[in-house]
Amino acid sequence: MTTTDTPPAAGATSAASLNPRRRTFKPNTRHIPVLATLVLLALMYGGGIANYEKFGQPSVFVNLFRDNAVLLVVAVGMTFVIITGGIDLSVGAVISLTTTLTATLLQGGWPPLVVLVLVLLLGSLIGAGQGAVIHFFKVEPFIATLAGLFLARGLALFINQSSIPIRDETWKAISQYRIPLADGVVTKPIALIAIAAVLIAAAVLAWTRFGRNVYAIGGNADSALLMGLPVGRTRIAVYTLSGFCAALGGVLFSINSTSGWALQGSGLELDAIAACVIGGVLLTGGSGYVFGALLGVLVTGLIQTIINFQGDLNPAWTRIIVGVLLFGFIVMQRLVTRRAK
Amino acid sequence: MTSILKNRLFWPAAILVVLLAVNVFTSNQFITIRDGHLFGTLIDILRGSAPLILVALGMTLVIATGGIDLSVGSVMAISGAVACLLISDLGDQNAVGPVLLIIAASIGISVLFGLWNGALVAIVGIQPIIATLILMVAGRGVAQLITDGQIINVQSGPYATIASGFLLAVPVAFLIAVAAVALIVLLTRRTALGLLLESVGGSPTASRLAGIGAKRITVMVYMVAGGFAGLAGLIYSANIKSADSISAGNLIELDAILAVVIGGTALIGGRFSIAGTVLGAILIQTLGVTVVAVGVPAQATLLFKAIVVVALCLSQSPAFREKVFGRLKPRPALRAEVAQ
Numbered sequence: 001m002t003t004t005d006t007p008p009a010a011g012a013t014s015a016a017s018l019n020p021r022r023r024t025f026k027p028n029t030r031h032i033p034v035l036a037t038l039v040l041l042a043l044m045y046g047g048g049i050a051n052y053e054k055f056g057q058p059s060v061f062v063n064l065f066r067d068n069a070v071l072l073v074v075a076v077g078m079t080f081v082i083i084t085g086g087i088d089l090s091v092g093a094v095i096s097l098t099t100t101l102t103a104t105l106l107q108g109g110w111p112p113l114v115v116l117v118l119v120l121l122l123g124s125l126i127g128a129g130q131g132a133v134i135h136f137f138k139v140e141p142f143i144a145t146l147a148g149l150f151l152a153r154g155l156a157l158f159i160n161q162s163s164i165p166i167r168d169e170t171w172k173a174i175s176q177y178r179i180p181l182a183d184g185v186v187t188k189p190i191a192l193i194a195i196a197a198v199l200i201a202a203a204v205l206a207w208t209r210f211g212r213n214v215y216a217i218g219g220n221a222d223s224a225l226l227m228g229l230p231v232g233r234t235r236i237a238v239y240t241l242s243g244f245c246a247a248l249g250g251v252l253f254s255i256n257s258t259s260g261w262a263l264q265g266s267g268l269e270l271d272a273i274a275a276c277v278i279g280g281v282l283l284t285g286g287s288g289y290v291f292g293a294l295l296g297v298l299v300t301g302l303i304q305t306i307i308n309f310q311g312d313l314n315p316a317w318t319r320i321i322v323g324v325l326l327f328g329f330i331v332m333q334r335l336v337t338r339r340a341k
Numbered sequence: 342m343t344s345i346l347k348n349r350l351f352w353p354a355a356i357l358v359v360l361l362a363v364n365v366f367t368s369n370q371f372i373t374i375r376d377g378h379l380f381g382t383l384i385d386i387l388r389g390s391a392p393l394i395l396v397a398l399g400m401t402l403v404i405a406t407g408g409i410d411l412s413v414g415s416v417m418a419i420s421g422a423v424a425c426l427l428i429s430d431l432g433d434q435n436a437v438g439p440v441l442l443i444i445a446a447s448i449g450i451s452v453l454f455g456l457w458n459g460a461l462v463a464i465v466g467i468q469p470i471i472a473t474l475i476l477m478v479a480g481r482g483v484a485q486l487i488t489d490g491q492i493i494n495v496q497s498g499p500y501a502t503i504a505s506g507f508l509l510a511v512p513v514a515f516l517i518a519v520a521a522v523a524l525i526v527l528l529t530r531r532t533a534l535g536l537l538l539e540s541v542g543g544s545p546t547a548s549r550l551a552g553i554g555a556k557r558i559t560v561m562v563y564m565v566a567g568g569f570a571g572l573a574g575l576i577y578s579a580n581i582k583s584a585d586s587i588s589a590g591n592l593i594e595l596d597a598i599l600a601v602v603i604g605g606t607a608l609i610g611g612r613f614s615i616a617g618t619v620l621g622a623i624l625i626q627t628l629g630v631t632v633v634a635v636g637v638p639a640q641a642t643l644l645f646k647a648i649v650v651v652a653l654c655l656s657q658s659p660a661f662r663e664k665v666f667g668r669l670k671p672r673p674a675l676r677a678e679v680a681q
Contacts (some may be wrong), residue, residue, distance in 0.1 A: 087470075137661040139654045142409075142470070146595055147650040154643030161638065274478060283471050315471055315487035323479020330467055330475065 010273050030287055033280025033333055037295040040325075050339065052309040058185050060305060065188055068301040069194035069256070070249040071271055072093070075279075075293040076201045077245025078272040080238045083205075083218045085285025086141035088239065090148030091272060094123050095265030097156040098250025102165035103260025112170040120247045126152060127243020133238035145239075149269075156262035163261040168256060175255050190252045197248065202290040214238060215246065218285030274322055275300055278329050282285040352553070352619050352656070353603050353624055356649075360627045367634040374510070382630065384512060388505075390626035391514035392417070392573035394619055395521055397600040398592055399566030401618045402525070404601050407542040407563050407610025408462055408469035413597060414569035415480025416454050417590030420447040420571035421578030425495050434497035435504040448571045454480070455567020459560030477594070494583040514576050521569060522561035526615055535613075538562065541612025571676035596625055597644070603653055 003033030048055040056190045065072070074091050081088045098119045117332055166172070178186040205211040213234040216224040225231045249268075272339045273283075278294030287300050303321050307313045361383070370381040396413050403410045424447040429602070431439055454476060461472035506513040513542025529535030535559055540548045545555045565666050602608065603624060628649070632642045655661045 133651075133655075134662065137655060139658070143598075143602065143608065143654055145649065147647050147654065149595070150643045150647035150650060154645075154647055155643060157638070157643060158641050161532070270474070270478060273474065278470070283468060314486055314490060316482040316490065319482030320479045320486070323475050323482065326475045326478060330471055331465060334467055335467060 033134060033216050033282075033329065034289060034292040034295065034331060036329070037279055037292060037299060040294055041299055041302065044299065044306065045268050048302070048306050048309065052306075054064065055309060058182065062181060062185055062187050062191075064070040064298055064301045064305065065191040065194060065236070067304075068297050069188075070253050070265070071198050071268065071275065071300075072194040072294065072297045073245050073249040073252060074268060075115050075272045075275045075297050076290055078269075078276050079201070079279075079281050079288060079290050079293040080205065080214055081141075081242045082273070082276050082281050082283060083285055083288050084235060084238050085221070086134065086235070086238070087145065087273070087283075088130070088148075088242045088246075089142065089145040089269050090126065090152055091242060092153035092268035093149040093156070094126055094243060094246035095250040095253055095268060096262050097126075097152040097159075097246045099254040099257075099260035099264050100156040100159050100164065101260070101263045102251060102254045103166050104159055106166050106168040106171060107164060112168055116251060119251060120244060123247020123250070124240050124244040127246070128236055128240040130243070131239030133231045135235045151264065153266075159262070160260075161262055163259050166240055166258045168258065172248035172258060175258050179324040188253055188256070193252060197245065198290060198294050210234065210237065214297045215286060218287070221287075271300065274326055277333075278325055279321075280329070280333070282333055283310075284331075322332075346469040347508075350605060350614070350620060353617070353620055353653075357620065357624045357627060359540050360624070360631045363631050364627070364634055367631075369587050381487065382634070385514040386623065386627050386630050388512040390408040390623050392576050393600060393622040393626060394518040394595055395569045395576070396566075396590075397597040397604075397609075397618045397622045398518075398521055398525055398615065399562075400594075400597040401601050401604070401606055401615060402529075402538060402562040403469070403566045403614050404598075404606055404608060405538045405542045405610060405613035406559050407545070408559065408562070408607070409473065409608070410458060410474040410563060410566045410570075411470065411594050411600065412454070412458060412476035412480055412572075414590030414593045415477050415484065416567055416570040417574030417577060417593065418481055418484035419454065419487065420451045420574035420583075420588045421589050422493070422584040422586050423447045423450055424500070424575055425493040425578055425584035428495045428500055429493050431497075434495060435499060437499045440497055440499040444500075444575055447575055448568050451571020452564050452568040455564035457569075458567065459563030460502055462563065463556040463559035467677045480666075481586065484584075484589070488586045490586075492583050496582070500506050500579050501582055502579075502678065504576050517576065521572070522615065522619055525565075529615070536629035539611055539613065542613075549678060551620065597622075599650060600625055602651070606643050625680070 048060075054060070074095070076093065078088055101122065101162070102115055102119050103120070105114065112119075114186075122127060130141075130144050130148045132146075134141050135138050139201065174189055179188055179189065179192065180186050205214065211229075213224070213229050216227070216229055216230055217234055221231055250265070256266075275296035276288065276293050277283060278290070278299050279292030280298075281292055300318075300322055303325075304318050307315060307318055354364050364386075373380050385508075400410055400413065425444055426439060427443045427446070428434055431443075434440075458469075458473050458476060461467050461475070465472075470571070501516065502513055504514050508516055529538065537548070539671045540551070540553060541558050545559075548555045567678050574589060577589050578612075598608075600621035601618050603621030604619070606611050606613040606617060625646070628645055629642050632645055646660050
């Protein structure tokens with residue numbers, strides 16, 4: 001893990017900044033964290049292949065998307081929120097509310113499509129509510145979404161405290177469906193949904209007016225307002241999007257486990273924030289990419305895979321290694337932003 | 342009358358009184374004396390609120406300097422794990438001397454974790470919420486490593502005393518919390534330290550220019566927060582006589598921040614109120630006890646908490662006051678305040 005401290009790209013920039021005319025490879029400062037994560041991911045993957053016999057099989061890599069589909073979707077929503085300079089602590093709780101509500105409604109015989117639309121709407125509504133409180137009443141995002149966390153998990157526990165099985169045919173069919181990718185490599189629909197979410201979100205963030213507004217608000221909300229950008233609308237939309245993504249994550253969770261449980265997804269907000277930070281999304285706002293969040297999720301997923309392959313390691317190491325990586329990337333971000341200023 | 346109503350601690354205090362009144366009617370014994378100890382729901386509340394008071398106390402100081410400490414729950418888990426591991430290795434678990442030494446060592450380790458947080462914030466210059474997120478994520482893993490994923494049980498009389506013992510008919514845990522509060526009040530209100538803290542929270546740069554060691558003070562408050570979290574972790578683990586690295590201090594950082602906010606300390610730093618924080622912590626604990634006492638499932642406490650957070654945040658938000666009560670402008674401003 002020592003490789004995180006000295007990414008080759010960082011060395012290249014420092015040399016280049018000393019002598020601006022020297023024509024060396026000089027990546028954009030904004031790309032450095034993402035490049036570092038990419039290098040780290042490649043090193044981890046290469047190390048895994050070198051050390052473990054079956055690590056190189058394509059199914060190992062493909063399964064990363066299947067196992068981390070929920071986290072991926074949530075991290076996508078979180079990326080938007082963090083780029084505006086906010087934070088959303090409620091996502092894990094929204095997941096638990098979504099799975100519980102989905103399972104309860106399906107048990108009650110509601111049509112699957114109606115349930116799907118309903119829970120996605122509810123998630124978006126919770127997000128929009130938080131966004132509105134943050135924007136109109138100038139409550140700190142941390143506190144407003146903390147209230148959302150309590151509210152959503154409280155509601156979930158209020159509905160049902162125990163795990164509810166889902167016996168709906170549609171849900172089961174999606175859960176058991178396998179998509180063959182190549183010989184011996186299959187994946188689940190939830191992985192494809194997660195990848196689709198990443199692609200759509202990346203396109204929206206990079207190429208739409210809404211995406212530019214998100215960056216502008218994160219860079220400086222006051223100047224964005226003076227430029228006549230719709231700050232309020234964008235900020236509320238960002239939290240709505242995060243709520244929608246969390247609800248979608250909850251639906252994926254309920255499909256994957258064919259059950260709903262009010263304690264599901266607790267602590268997931270931290271994993272999502274950690275994935276974003278490792279993926280180079282700046283927590284002060286204004287900088288980051290959906291692609292970076294994807295890399296962050298893959299890094300944390302790969303750590304887990306390696307620990308599984310090692311077999312004799314305590315699973316607690318996952319948290320510690322993620323913590324160490326967080327530290328490395330935060331310090332690197334700090335150095336990069338300091339230089340940029 | 343209006344001055345009492347305008348006090349920012351009026352509403353939290355009023356809610357607390359109402360909740361306690363509910364408890365007087367619902368509980369069998371609100372407060373009695375049995376076997377020479379005070380006994381009853383009120384004593385349970387005071388005893389149970391000790392860890393939260395300690396954690397929230399440290400959090401108040403950190404928030405006063407404009408920071409936040411998310412890692413307190415993990416530090417609680419680590420200190421409980423260290424203490425239980427060492428005590429379970431003792432030949433005689435009831436020996437007072439070694440147990441005291443172990444307690445001191447656990448708190449010392451917690452202070453070191455606080456030092457790590459403080460160094461990241463003050464010296465490396467990372468945003469507090471992110472700097473402490475690192476230890477929040479990694480710390481619980483460390484605690485699980487210490488206990489090797491098991492729950493370590495201890496049978497130590499002296500250790501159990503700090504959670505369930507009584508001194509002069511009052512629970513020891515509550516006395517520890519009272520002593521900590523008294524110490525901090527003395528340090529911040531009888532010396533210049535409180536003023537320095539508020540000045541660092543107001544503007545670190547201006548404080549530094551005024552000759553205040555802003556960095557040193559910042560590191561110090563994180564160390565104090567770490568130490569208090571460690572002490573809270575010991576009380577928690579002594580209460581269940583075991584080290585549970587997963588549920589010890591789980592989500593307590595949120596409760597502690599909530600207690601601080603209820604107590605009227607703003608998250609942006611600056612002025613802080615220790616009395617308010619203690620009131621907030623006891624209010625949260627009472628809310629939990631009351632919700633169970635009136636027969637609502639314990640988990641629904643979260644719903645009530647959500648309502649309390651929303652109500653308090655909105656009532657403290659100047660933008661909300663202006664939007665909602667601004668329409669009452671033609672009337673005297675004083676009336677509008679009372680109407681709240």
